[in-house]
Amino acid sequence: MAGFISSAKRYFLTKGGVHPRQNKRTASIMVFPGPNPEQVIIPLVQHTGAPCEPLVEVGDRVLVGQKIGDSDAYVSAPVHSSVSGEVAGIISHPHPTGKDVLSIQIVSDGLNELSPEVIPPGDPFQISPEEVRKFIRDAGIVGLGGAAFPTHVKLAPPAEKPIRTLIINGAECEPYLTADHRLMIERGKDIVRGALIIKHVVGAEEVIIAIESNKRDAVQRMREAGQKDGMHIAVLPTRYPMGAEKTLIRTLTGREVPSGGLPSDVGVVVNNVGTAAAIADLFEKGAPLIERIVTVCGDGVAGNANLRIKIGTMARDVIEFCGGYVGGRGKLIFGGPMMGLAQYSDRVPVVKGTSGILVLRRENLFIKEPAHFTCIRCGRCVRYCPMNLMPYALGMYADSGIWDKLEQFNVNDCIECGCCAYVCPTKNPLVQLMKVGKEGLAKRKKKLEEFEHSFSEEESVG
Amino acid sequence: MADNKKTAEEKRRPPEELFHIGVSPHVRDRDTTSSIMGWVIAALIPLTAYSIYIGGLSTLTVIICSIAGAVGCEFVLQRFMHKPITIHDLSAALTGLLLALTLPPRLPFWMPLIGGAVAIALGKQVFGGLGHNIFNPALVGRAFLFISWSKYMTTSYLQKPVAWVVNTSTIKSINAITSATPLFAMSEARKGALDIQASKYYLPLLFGNPWGCIGEVSGALIILGLIILLTKRLIDWRIPVCYVGTVMILSLIIGADPVFSALAGGLLLGACFMATDYVTNPMTSWGKAIFAVGCGIVTVVIRFYSHLPEGVMFSILFMNGITPVIDRFIKPRPYGVGKGSAKA
Structure with a gap:
């Protein structure tokens, strides 16, 4: 009964969101080891924050797990080699975000020799949270849900904001993706261990593992794994974007992260299940983040699978490993279909934030968008927006460049989940307009500041 | 030379190595403008078919001419203004x-x-x-006709009664005012000029009303259309419910028969298909509710306190004009702004 009441409460706390076709065809397929690539290209920026500096030179021999790039900045995470072999070049290479990024090209010798650097750091519960965070940083662990925010920063909330709740996010609301789902089924114990380490570091009182109701088997497995350690397994309504940090917090706690704030403002830390498992791996085997589970799916690729892929493997190698392309060339998407990034070429490496590689055929592709912003004022975008914004107004103002109105309508609270564009009957590219609006607003603010600055300088001179 | 030709050819051929790019989301909902308009038309088809069955050829002529006028005008105007022709989105056909x-x-x-x-x-x-x-374009068209040729608009009502719905005694008691609509009859009855009970009209108004506009023949079929729209989640339930609810409650307060007030005149058609027009009602749920309550109030005021027997058309047009004001003041509270966000 209590369970029924809490799930009913969750249903009412859910606002907005859509039900795209799930297409989770790989949900019952075990995770397999991915290809052994002949070469990997490891970008020096795989996280949110400062780029790394290369620590190796062309011609050096590197081993699996060896640190090859690091930065002095706090908000940054080092990168490690995922193969053993020779550094063939330090080159500018396409990155999934669309830019060219300085990357380290390593030609594998096929031996996968482990670096002596890789040693388990010892019992995390015996050492202080600061030391645990240092180990996590050195292992290059970032949020594996997609945004790739450095985990050691996330686990260091300001002292004046005590953390009450730790949420382990296994919602995986994106269609097609099943990487987290399989991880929960196959490695539930590791996720629980990782969650306990994070709980120890941030000093949380309770741990909630959040799973969408469409993953019954994962709920069952996590209940078994987490029972002993007092984990609370929360079953969420299945609705995109349930796994987005802000909507997740509202659904589980009823609290709302203030506009422009962080989850720690309401006493919450959210971590992905993959991140928890990576932290557990680190303290058990000493393994840095050199591989991750990626769902390869879609109607444009011959075989659908969940693969454990070495960071830096080319998308082309992964798709060849899965049997190659089927049908006309459509879209190659890194991530899910709702928020993923479309790639122009398959010579793009898998990075730490890549949760899926989705190939869509040209025949079934949606590519027809209106040339201009046309709105029939149906109000669906307002009804389905999980952030309670008015996307039609934001789109209109972004299209015509009325920046101060954009600020008035809280454009910066948009999480770019794509619900508005998904439901729009005229197929307006609303997410694109939000991005345009945010950038235009930032540019205008900068210009205004510069102008005021020059003005005050003139005054002081005069 | 040969090289140049080859590169030109290569340029024309789509590059096989590359993929489409585009901003997320990469999948979209199936509903389009034309499919929505198509569903609204589909929801109106039972009502239209029944009205043609009752009214015969003259009803069919009116329907065809109206749609032809709307679609033709859209085509001609867009051609004349060098704009893309959009008659295929069915919105002009729906207006007609x-x-x-x-x-x-x-x-x-x-x-x-x-x-x-x-x-x-x-x-x-x-x-x-x-x-x-x-x-609302359809109501603008009706208002134009109503004001320009009000003699035709108020006297061309009578249709063949449906035998199983309207029994002879009802016809006899209404015989004195053959061409009057039920609403007109009731306003006469309130003045004491006629002796008739509102409850006698329930059955005809639901299943086969011979006195009134084409779309007023059957309340039941309008409700069927409403159910289609609601199950397809095309309209917000707040508008029909608040509109009809307001009219019923106010009628009860004034002392009129609430069920008759809901069924008579164009209220059901207006509340289900006119007031719910996407373009001309507010964007937010609360705004829609306020809009509908406003429509209800204006309808009752016109029906009982003005010389016009019917007020649905002018009430919706009036509230259409107020919609921008409602949209300006009724906005959803964004996530993380205002109350509920700060407390940890």
């Missing part, structure tokens, strides 16, 4: 059909033609086309 359903069945054929053309020209295209109009 809705206009026809608000007209008396025995109009001369040129009136619905003019009405449809005016609905599109003055109701929609002068504002910039679909999505920019302030007033």
Whole structure:
């Protein structure tokens, strides 16, 4: 009964969101080891924050797990080699975000020799949270849900904001993706261990593992794994974007992260299940983040699978490993279909934030968008927006460049989940307009500041 | 030379190595403007078919002329203004059909033609086309006809009664005012000029009303259309419920029969298909509720306190004009702004 009441409460706390076709065809397929690539290209920026500096030179021999790039900045995470072999070049290479990024090209010798650097750091519960965070940083662990925010920063909330709740996010609301789902089924114990380490570091009182109701088997497995350690397994309504940090917090706690704030403002830390498992791996085997589970799916690729892929493997190698392309060339998407990034070429490496590689055929592709912003004022975008914004107004103002109105309508609270564009009957590219609006607003603010600055300088001179 | 030719050829051929790019989301909902308009038309088809069955050829003529006037006018205007032709999105056809359903069945054929053309020209295209109009185009067309040729608009009502719904005693008691609509009869009854009970009208109004506009023949079929729209999640339930609810409650307070008030006149058609027009009602749920309550109040005021027997058309047009004001003041509270966000 209590369970029924809490799930009913969750249903009412859910606002907005859509039900795209799930297409989770790989949900019952075990995770397999991915290809052994002949070469990997490891970008020096795989996280949110400062780029790394290369620590190796062309011609050096590197081993699996060896640190090859690091930065002095706090908000940054080092990168490690995922193969053993020779550094063939330090080159500018396409990155999934669309830019060219300085990357380290390593030609594998096929031996996968482990670096002596890789040693388990010892019992995390015996050492202080600061030391645990240092180990996590050195292992290059970032949020594996997609945004790739450095985990050691996330686990260091300001002292004046005590953390009450730790949420382990296994919602995986994106269609097609099943990487987290399989991880929960196959490695539930590791996720629980990782969650306990994070709980120890941030000093949380309770741990909630959040799973969408469409993953019954994962709920069952996590209940078994987490029972002993007092984990609370929360079953969420299945609705995109349930796994987005802000909507997740509202659904589980009823609290709302203030506009422009962080989850720690309401006493919450959210971590992905993959991140928890990576932290557990680190303290058990000493393994840095050199591989991750990626769902390869879609109607444009011959075989659908969940693969454990070495960071830096080319998308082309992964798709060849899965049997190659089927049908006309459509879209190659890194991530899910709702928020993923479309790639122009398959010579793009898998990075730490890549949760899926989705190939869509040209025949079934949606590519027809209106040339201009046309709105029939149906109000669906307002009804389905999980952030309670008015996307039609934001789109209109972004299209015509009325920046101060954009600020008035809280454009910066948009999480770019794509619900508005998904439901729009005229197929307006609303997410694109939000991005345009945010950038235009930032540019205008900068210009205004510069102008005021020059003005005050003139005054002081005069 | 050969090299140049080859590169030109290569340029023309789509590069096989590359993929489409585009901003997320990469999948979209199936609903489009034309599919939504198509579903609204589909929801109106049972009602239209039944009205043709009752009214015969004259009703069919009115419907066809009205749709032809609307679609033709849209085509001609867009051609003339060098704009893309958008008659395939079915919105002009829907306007024409809705206009026809608000007209008396025995109009001369040129009136619905003019009405449809005016609905599109003055109701929609002068504002910039679909999505920019302030007033419901079908009601603009009807208001134009109503004001210009009010003699035709108020006396061309009578249709063949349906035997199993309207029994002889009802016909006898209404015989004195053969061509009057039920609403007109009731307003006469309130003055004491007629002795008739509102409850006698329930059955005809639901299943086969011979006195009134084309779309007023059957309340039950309008409700069927409403159910179709609601199950397809095309309209917000707040508008029909709040509109009809307000009219019923106010009628009860004034002392009129609430069920009769809900069924009579164009109220059901207006509440289900006119007030729910996307373009001309507010964007937020609360805004829609306020809009509908406002429509209800204005309808009752016109029905009981003015010389017009019916107020649905002017009430919706009036509230259409207030919609921008409602949209300005009723906004959803964004996530993380205001109350509920700060407390940890």
